[in-house]
Amino acid sequence: METNATPKMKPYGYEICARDGAAKSAVFSTVHGEVRTPVFMNVATAAAIKGGLSAEDLEHIGTQIALCNTYHLRLRPGDDIVYRMGGIHAFMDWKKPVLTDSGGFQVFSLADSRKITEEGVRFRSHIDGARLFMGPEDSMRIQSHLGSTIAMAFDECAPALAERSYVEDSVARTTRWLMRCIRELRRLNELPDTVNRAQLLFGINQGAIIDDIRVEHAKRITELDLPGYAIGGLAVGETHAQMYHVIEQVVPHLPAEKPLYLMGVGTPENILEAVRRGVDFFDCVYPSRNGRHGHVYTKNGKLNLLNKRFLTDERPIEEGCRCPACKRHTRAYLRHLLKADEMLGKRLAVMHNLYFYNSLMAEIREAISEHRYDAYADETIRRMREGQ
């Protein structure tokens, strides 16, 4: 029965501006501001982008949304500390949206030091060996303490090549965990002292590379009517062809009018191909990790700045790039900094790479809104493959 009470302010919105094939360009509105999609989330696992970037730097490289990690922040400094400091936004002095990963990926990446039960996962801390138990309720409570804009469901990211019986059990458990996440976050969002009472929950599709398990799971979680969905468990050992195939299988069974996030992906080419298939949120450690290792992205492919051929190269990483590294510095100088293990070298390389990714996403949005996405994607991929 309808009441006359003032309707609650909607804590989020998702407005699709343009479609081009399966690709879509949209504005995702949150209590922390808007995100224009497709978007690349800049990975700040421990509340900082590795390589020495500050919140102020993120404004210069076009970051729309940052990604932090529940497991890592639980261990250090502790979600209770972040909560006392006013939540992750105040703690980092980053006002724009933040998505927190649930710790589900650590179930995969720390497979040697954890044990899975129905209740949750027992980890052995990689820092000091201490025991840490994390179940769906714990992950939600930690994420609520952090007060991120978007919380991710606590799932199990299973290896891509796991066998059917294992994947069936794992996915069924991940579904049960999702129900527990929903119930717990609903409760937490009602509490008066919660940092962000409009915190959103995204569900995560799993199923390795087994089509029918993936599709059934996608249908099942779509019924739960969450504000957004993710495809997890990819880029963990399968081929690119297998990854694209899974996306194609699953997308028709997830809500087309909601944001779709492909977790942990990927290379510029992976992103271009996934956008083509309907994905609009991404994150990946590549631009930051590769930057720290001296690999930088350009429209003509990836460069290894440590190579000798850059010893006296007076050009910027990429002609015309407006990032803080390219506006002032030569490849020769950056190579020297990286060789000499100066912090500045990593910092500039990471800033360039994230600027590159963020700019790529802006180009993608523009191409979609002008209905020329396929041609744009094909041409961009071709140029990057052909190299210098």
Added chain:
RNA sequence: GUGGAUAUAGCGUAGUUGGUUAACGCGCCAGAUUGUGGUUCUGGAGAUCGUGGGUUCAAGUCCCAUUAUCCACC
């Protein structure tokens, strides 16, 4: 000038009583890395062992000469 020491890959070194394709670190080159365990991992190229002679079945290794460098002394 006298005495001593050292010469092995671009740099720094290891190499046993002489014994197969001379080893290692850095550097160089090329890969890898996908919801980050913060400087990682895997390959590869590169040496007439200062030079000339000698001993020996066999010399980076022993002997002689020579050159260069370093140290001490006059």
